[in-house]
Structure formats: structure tokens, C-alpha cells
Amino acid sequence: MAMTGVLRAGFVQLRVLDMDEAIVHYVDRIGLNMVEKAADGRVYLKCFDEFDRHSVVLREADSPGLDLMAFKVAKDSDLDDFARRIEEAGTAVDQIPAGEQTGVGRRIAFTIPTGHRIDLYAEMERSPDAPQTENPEIWRDEPHGMRARSFDHCLLYGPNTPETVDFFTDVLDFSLTEKVVAPDGGPMIAAWLTCSNKSHEIAFVEHAEPNKFHHASFLLDSWHDVGHAADVIARYDISRDIGPTRHGITMGQTIYFFDPSGNRNEVFSGGHTYYPDHPTRVWSTEQLGRGIFYYEKELNDRFLGVVT
Amino acid sequence: MPAPYHQITLAETGARFSCPADERVLIAMERQGLRLLPVGCRGGGCGICRVRVTHGRYHTRKMSRAHVSEADEAAGIVLACRLIPETDLSLRLESKPENDGRRAELWR
Numbered sequence: 001m002a003m004t005g006v007l008r009a010g011f012v013q014l015r016v017l018d019m020d021e022a023i024v025h026y027v028d029r030i031g032l033n034m035v036e037k038a039a040d041g042r043v044y045l046k047c048f049d050e051f052d053r054h055s056v057v058l059r060e061a062d063s064p065g066l067d068l069m070a071f072k073v074a075k076d077s078d079l080d081d082f083a084r085r086i087e088e089a090g091t092a093v094d095q096i097p098a099g100e101q102t103g104v105g106r107r108i109a110f111t112i113p114t115g116h117r118i119d120l121y122a123e124m125e126r127s128p129d130a131p132q133t134e135n136p137e138i139w140r141d142e143p144h145g146m147r148a149r150s151f152d153h154c155l156l157y158g159p160n161t162p163e164t165v166d167f168f169t170d171v172l173d174f175s176l177t178e179k180v181v182a183p184d185g186g187p188m189i190a191a192w193l194t195c196s197n198k199s200h201e202i203a204f205v206e207h208a209e210p211n212k213f214h215h216a217s218f219l220l221d222s223w224h225d226v227g228h229a230a231d232v233i234a235r236y237d238i239s240r241d242i243g244p245t246r247h248g249i250t251m252g253q254t255i256y257f258f259d260p261s262g263n264r265n266e267v268f269s270g271g272h273t274y275y276p277d278h279p280t281r282v283w284s285t286e287q288l289g290r291g292i293f294y295y296e297k298e299l300n301d302r303f304l305g306v307v308t
Numbered sequence: 309m310p311a312p313y314h315q316i317t318l319a320e321t322g323a324r325f326s327c328p329a330d331e332r333v334l335i336a337m338e339r340q341g342l343r344l345l346p347v348g349c350r351g352g353g354c355g356i357c358r359v360r361v362t363h364g365r366y367h368t369r370k371m372s373r374a375h376v377s378e379a380d381e382a383a384g385i386v387l388a389c390r391l392i393p394e395t396d397l398s399l400r401l402e403s404k405p406e407n408d409g410r411r412a413e414l415w416r
Contacts, residue, residue: 239349239350260351261372263349263353
């Protein structure tokens with residue numbers, strides 16, 4: 001197995017203002033499946049093409065935003081190895097017992113320099129409606145809503161982007177696929193990081209306020225499905241941010257919109273493939289318009305500034 | 309019977325627009341193609357459209373406590389995307405400092 005250590009973005013736990021509205025949005029509109037409405041009020045959801053039990057956890061609260069983002073590692077002993085490396089890097093590690101989330105094994109939790117909480121886990125129950133494995137159909141039940149295939153990545157806003165990139169590359173063995181730097185050797189102000197073949201599993205934008213959430217993203221089949229998502233957004237009067245359009249950075253075809261509590265979502269298709277021998281692609285701030293929105297070639301204040 | 313529309317007036321400029329009695333102020337503004345208040349998430353979450361209601365009666369839908377505290381709410385501070393008028397209203401933009409900084413000087 002070539003891929004070891006951290007495998008992928010596994011799940012995200014988001015705060016929402018109104019759970020009933022959030023369920024309509026994530027299940028009926030984006031197209032996730034309901035997994036569980038737990039006794040503690042949390043709601044667990046998954047996409048149709050995911051084997052594990054859940055990939056999105058919603059929690060009703062008095063402010064929206066990100067509780068935590070979790071990555072799956074290859075095996076249980078990786079958790080001890082990463083806990084040691086994280087502590088050696090000077091970051092405290094909390095042990096979260098198995099079962100804190102239904103169906104999830106023990107986790108290690110820590111706070112990165114942007115102020116966000118990140119968890120690692122090795123075990124999650126297989127979903128009873130996981131993709132078939134023997135002479136499989138393309139899906140069990142016909143995908144609905146925007147037909148999201150899987151939870152893909154998050155973009156987070158906070159301070160200390162260079163230190164955060166060092167943490168992910170040195171301690172968690174991620175690779176920096178793309179970055180934005182200020183002119184004349186100025187600081188890195190945005191970064192896209194992967195632990196897999198994907199163009200990114202997590203991304204960061206420099207921002208004064210710590211622990212802010214920009215978006216959670218879901219993978220679609222095709223550019224045609226991005227158009228279908230735009231139809232769903234228009235038909236159900238979902239709050240749209242921008243798109244359909246394309247990113248220069250990652251090259252993904254995309255549309256952005258907000259959940260009913262103001263958390264931003266993306267659905268996208270395409271994007272480049274990463275291998276560990278690939279160099280980092282570098283963007284300068286004066287070319288950033290087409291980096292972010294390749295067709296419009298200009299930034300919009302809402303995309304840059306609105307976070308939860 | 310309540311009037312079907314209320315007049316929304318922005319205190320700084322005197323700019324006015326009408327808002328249906330059951331509609332959220334920011335959404336009514338956008339539907340008329342007006343750019344009088346900043347538009348963010350439209351869901352009570354991001355705080356960009358934070359305003360103080362200086363005159364008039366209203367109710368709101370749930371707003372993020374990160375942007376509107378209980379004391380703010382008692383003082384008439386709300387998010388325009390969650391604000392539903394019951395009479396004509398006067399508003400004044402009340403951005404928080406962290407929101408003013410969000411124009412992301414870094415990028416320019």
C-alpha cells in the first residue's frame with residue numbers, strides 16, 4: 001500500500017442554528033443520506049459513495065461554524081505515532097474515547113495554529129448502505145438533490161498560515177500542492193494541502209480572527225452536475241455565493257452557496273491529481289483573481305470575507 | 309389588518325426601499341437590485357449585515373450569538389437578513405470591527 005498515515009478528510013462536525021432547516025438543506029438539497037438522529041441532538045449524515053458510516057455531523061447551537069474536522073488514518077497504531085509527533089512539536093493532544101460519536105473508534109484531538117480543532121481516528125463502522133462490493137451497481141439508491149458523491153475537503157480561515165503548513169507537512173506528512181504568496185518574497189497567505197491524490201484535503205486562508213469556517217465541500221460527478229446543483233439552488237431559493245465557475249487553483253469546477261445557518265458549502269467536480277513528486281504550484285496575489293475565479297478573473301468581497 | 313409593505317429607511321443616507329410584511333429586510337433589498345447594505349450568508353451566521361434598528365417594530369429569526377449578543381438584541385441590534393418588519397423601520401449599519409477588517413487587505 002503506497003498510502004500510509006493520514007488517508008483522507010473523514011468527517012466534519014458543523015454547528016447549525018436550526019436543525020430541521022439544516023436537515024432539509026443537507027439531505028434533500030445537497031443529497032446526503034440520513035444516518036442517525038442521536039439522543040444528544042447531533043445528526044449524522046453520509047454521501048452515497050462513502051463506505052464509512054458518516055461524513056457530516058450537525059449540532060444545533062446558538063452560533064454556526066466548525067466544531068472540528070477529522071481525518072482518517074490507516075491503522076490504530078498510527079494514532080499513537082501521530083500523538084507522539086504532535087506532542088514533540090509542542091502541541092497538546094487530547095484523547096477522545098471510542099463512541100463519543102456513534103460508530104467511531106478512539107480519536108486524538110489537537111488545536112492547530114489557526115485555532116481550529118482537528119481530530120484523527122482509525123476506525124469507523126462500515127455503513128449498511130455503503131457502495132456494493134460484489135459486481136457493484138453504480139449506486140444502491142438513485143442519488144437525489146445535488147447528487148453529492150462524498151465529503152471532500154474544508155477551507156478554514158485563521159492566523160499563522162505558514163506555521164500551520166509546517167505542522168501539516170512536518171508532523172502529519174501532508175504535501176503543499178498550491179500556495180498564494182505576497183509579492184517580493186512576502187508571506188504565504190493561503191495554502192492547499194493534501195495527504196492523498198486529491199488536489200487538497202484541507203486549505204487555509206490567512207485571517208486575523210482564529211477558528212473561522214469558510215466552507216465544506218462535496219464531490220460531484222461532472223460539470224453537468226455542477227449545473228444541476230445550480231438549478232437546485234435556484235429552484236429552492238438557496239443562498240448562492242458564486243458560480244457555476246472554475247478555480248484556477250486546483251482547477252475544480254464549482255458552485256458555492258450557504259446552508260440556512262450561514263455556513264458556506266461547495267459542490268465541485270474535476271480538479272488536478274496530485275502525486276508526491278509534483279512541485280507546489282505558486283500564485284502571486286496580483287494574479288489571484290483568476291486563481292480563485294478563473295472565468296471572472298476577479299475576486300468578490302463576499303467570497304473573501306464572509307465566514308462563520 | 310397590517311399593511312402588506314413597510315418602508316425601510318437607512319439613517320445615514322435617507323435611502324428607502326419597501327419590504328413585504330412577511331419578508332426579511334435584506335432579501336427584499338436584494339430582490340429590488342439595491343446595494344444599500346452588505347450581503348453575506350443571508351442566514352444569520354456571518355454578521356456582515358449587522359444593523360441597529362433606530363425606529364419601528366420588528367421580529368427576527370434566530371441569529372448567531374457570535375454577532376448579536378443578548379445585550380445587543382435588547383439594544384435593537386439585529387442582522388438584516390433575519391429582520392422582518394412589523395412597521396416602517398429606520399436602520400443604521402453597525403459592523404463589528406472584525407467584519408470591517410474582512411475586506412481582506414492582504415489580497416489587494
